Amino acid sequence: MHQQTIEKPYVIGLDMGGTNSVFGIVDQRGTIVAQTVISTKAYPDVNDYVKAAVEALQPCIEEVGGIDKIKGMGIGAPNGNYYTGNIEYAANLIWEGVVPIGKLFEEALGVPCRVTNDANAAALGEMTYGVARGMKNFIMITLGTGVGSGIVVDGKVVYGSDGFAGELGHAIVDRSAEARSCGCGRAGCLETYCSATGVARTARIMLEKSDKPSPLRDIDPEKITSLDVYNAAEQGCEIAKEIFEYTGTILGKACANYALFNAPEAFVFFGGLTKAGHWIMDPIAKAYDDDILNIYKGQAKLLVSTLKGSEAGVLGASALGWE
Amino acid sequence: MHQQTIEKPYVIGLDMGGTNSVFGIVDQRGTIVAQTVISTKAYPDVNDYVKAAVEALQPCIEEVGGIDKIKGMGIGAPNGNYYTGNIEYAANLIWEGVVPIGKLFEEALGVPCRVTNDANAAALGEMTYGVARGMKNFIMITLGTGVGSGIVVDGKVVYGSDGFAGELGHAIVDRSAEARSCGCGRAGCLETYCSATGVARTARIMLEKSDKPSPLRDIDPEKITSLDVYNAAEQGCEIAKEIFEYTGTILGKACANYALFNAPEAFVFFGGLTKAGHWIMDPIAKAYDDDILNIYKGQAKLLVSTLKGSEAGVLGASALGWE
Known part of the structure; x- marks a missing residue:
C-alpha cells in the first residue's frame, strides 16, 4: 500500500479589505503554509493591483512546488458576487463600478477563481476548517x-x-x-x-x-x-x-x-x-x-x-x- | 418519428386537513384528472384512514390505467416532515404523536411517497405548475x-x-x-x-x-x-x-x-x-x-x-x- 498523492493539494485565499489584501496558500487541513500582503488602495488601476498581487504571490507559489500544485483561488471581497466573479460597487474599495476580479486573477494565474463577500467566505471557512x-x-x-x-x-x-x-x-x-x-x-x-x-x-x-x-x-x-x-x-x-x-x-x-x-x-x-x-x-x-x-x-x-x-x-x- | 411515451405519467397528491383529505391524480401539466375526498377525523386509527384512502383512490387509479402509471405520491400535511416522512405532533389532527404516514402509504400503494407541510407543498406547487x-x-x-x-x-x-x-x-x-x-x-x-x-x-x-x-x-x-x-x-x-x-x-x-x-x-x-x-x-x-x-x-x-x-x-x- 502506498499513500495517495493529491495532485493539487493547495488553494490560494485572498482576504481583500479596503486597506490591505492578505494572500495565503492553504492546505486541506486549513494550515496557511505561505502568506503575503499587498496594499489594496495603492493601485487605482485594478490591473496594476493584480500584477502586484501575482508578483507578491510568486515566491509563495514556488514554495509549495509551483502553480501546478494549486487547485484554485478563492477571493473574499466587499460586494464580491459569487455568480459573476465581480466586485460590484463596493463603497470602501478604491475601484468604482464593476470589477471583474475573478476573471483577472484567473487569466493572470491560470487557475479557477471564485469570488464572494467576506461573510459568505467566513461561513465557508467555518464549514471547511472550523467549528461548522x-x-x-x-x-x-x-x-x-x-x-x-x-x-x-x-x-x-x-x-x-x-x-x-x-x-x-x-x-x-x-x-x-x-x-x-x-x-x-x-x-x-x-x-x-x-x-x-x-x-x-x-x-x-x-x-x-x-x-x-x-x-x-x-x-x-x-x-x-x-x-x-x-x-x-x-x-x-x-x-x-x-x-x-x-x-x-x-x-x-x-x-x-x-x-x-x-x-x-x-x-x-x-x-x-x-x-x-x-x-x-x-x-x-x-x-x-x-x-x-x-x-x-x-x-x-x-x-x-x-x-x-x-x-x-x-x-x-x-x-x-x-x- | 414517434412520440415519446412517458412510462409513469401521473402522480398522486394528498392535501390533508384536520377535517378532510383531498386526493387527486395529477398529470405533468398540473391537470387533476381524477379526484376523491375522505374524512380525516373519522378514523382514530391511522391504519383505518390509510385503508379507507386506498379504497377511495382505487377507482381514480383504475381511471388512469392502474398503479403502474403512477410515479409517486406527495402528501401535504400539518407538521409533515420531509426527512422522516412522518407527521409529528400535529395539533389539529386526530392522531397524536408521530405518525409514519409516508411509510404507510408506500406500503399500501407500492409507490414512493414524500411528505411535507402545506406551505412547503404550496411552494412546490407554484414552482411545478404555477407562477413560480x-x-x-x-x-x-x-x-x-x-x-x-x-x-x-x-x-x-x-x-x-x-x-x-x-x-x-x-x-x-x-x-x-x-x-x-x-x-x-x-x-x-x-x-x-x-x-x-x-x-x-x-x-x-x-x-x-x-x-x-x-x-x-x-x-x-x-x-x-x-x-x-x-x-x-x-x-x-x-x-x-x-x-x-x-x-x-x-x-x-x-x-x-x-x-x-x-x-x-x-x-x-x-x-x-x-x-x-x-x-x-x-x-x-x-x-x-x-x-x-x-x-x-x-x-x-x-x-x-x-x-x-x-x-x-x-x-x-x-x-x-x-x-
Whole structure:
C-alpha cells in the first residue's frame, strides 16, 4: 500500500479589505503554509493591483512546488458576487463600478477563481476548517465594523437570485421612532446595535443616561471599542455589563427570528464583539432561548468561531478554492 | 418519428386537513384528472384512514390505467416532515404523536411517497405548475387560518436541519407591549396580524376605535372575514381600507426583512386574503418598496398564486410525487 498523492493539494485565499489584501496558500487541513500582503488602495488601476498581487504571490507559489500544485483561488471581497466573479460597487474599495476580479486573477494565474463577500467566505471557512465542519444548515454572523451574515442550507452557501443574498445585518430590529439610523439609508438595522460602532454608540448613550462611575468615562466617547467595554466589565463596571446585556439581547432575539428560515444546527459568531466572552454570549443565549419558536427549542448551538482572527479571512476565502 | 411515451405519467397528491383529505391524480401539466375526498377525523386509527384512502383512490387509479402509471405520491400535511416522512405532533389532527404516514402509504400503494407541510407543498406547487415556474429563489407566503411559508433556494425547498424550516409566520414583527398574543405562546408573530383571524382581530379593534359608519358594523365582530372586509372596501368603507392598509403594511415590511435571506426573485402570496386584490397588494408593495434594502430594490416580484384555491393543495402535494 502506498499513500495517495493529491495532485493539487493547495488553494490560494485572498482576504481583500479596503486597506490591505492578505494572500495565503492553504492546505486541506486549513494550515496557511505561505502568506503575503499587498496594499489594496495603492493601485487605482485594478490591473496594476493584480500584477502586484501575482508578483507578491510568486515566491509563495514556488514554495509549495509551483502553480501546478494549486487547485484554485478563492477571493473574499466587499460586494464580491459569487455568480459573476465581480466586485460590484463596493463603497470602501478604491475601484468604482464593476470589477471583474475573478476573471483577472484567473487569466493572470491560470487557475479557477471564485469570488464572494467576506461573510459568505467566513461561513465557508467555518464549514471547511472550523467549528461548522460537518454541518449542513447553519448561520454565520460576523460582528465587525458592520454585521455580516453567511447562510448555509444543505451544505451550500445561499447566494440567492443575484449573488448577494444573506444580509441579515440589515434586518430591521427596531421600528420605533427611536430606531437608530443606518449607513444603508434606513433605520433600526441590527448592524446599528451589534457592530463595533453600534456597541460604541450604545456605550455613549448609556454613559450619558447614567451617573454611575465607570472606567469607560476615562475614554474619548467617540473611540470606545468593545474591548474597552470588555475590560470595564471585567473590572466590575455595571454600565459595561448593561451594554453587553443590551447588545446581546437584541442579537439573540434577531437570531431567533433568523432560525425560522433554515432551522439551523448552529449560529457561528465571529469578530471583535465575541472576545467579550460570556459577557456577550450569555445575554445572546438567554434572549435566543426566551424567543425561539417552540419547535426549534434547544436545536441550535450558539458557537464562537475558533479560527484565529488574523487567519480567518484568508482561510474563509481559500475555502472557495476547493469548489 | 414517434412520440415519446412517458412510462409513469401521473402522480398522486394528498392535501390533508384536520377535517378532510383531498386526493387527486395529477398529470405533468398540473391537470387533476381524477379526484376523491375522505374524512380525516373519522378514523382514530391511522391504519383505518390509510385503508379507507386506498379504497377511495382505487377507482381514480383504475381511471388512469392502474398503479403502474403512477410515479409517486406527495402528501401535504400539518407538521409533515420531509426527512422522516412522518407527521409529528400535529395539533389539529386526530392522531397524536408521530405518525409514519409516508411509510404507510408506500406500503399500501407500492409507490414512493414524500411528505411535507402545506406551505412547503404550496411552494412546490407554484414552482411545478404555477407562477413560480422556472424560478430558483422565491418565498411562498400562505395566508390562511395561520400564516405559513415555503422558502426556495437554488430550486429546492429549504427543509433545514430538522425538516421543519420555513416558519416565517412566526417571525416576531412587533416587540412592543401591545404585541398581540399568538397561539405559539409568544407575542407579536406576523401570523397574529396577517392570518384570517388576524385580519378579523384588526377589524374588531378598528371598529371599536372609530365611530365612522361601516357595513362591517352589521356583522358579528367575532365572525368578520377578510371577504367581508373586501366587500366593505369595495363599497367605499374607509375602515375596511384602513384594515387592508394596516395588514398589508405589516406584511410588506416583514417581507422586506425576509428578502435579506435569499434575495428572492419573487414572493408568491396564496390564500383568502389575496382575494382582496389591490386593496391588500398595494399596501404590501408600498411597504416592501419603502423598506427593502437598496441592493435588492426592484428585484422581487410580488405575485399572487394563480392556482385555483380548491386545487392548489392537491397540486402542491402532488408536486412532491415527481421528485
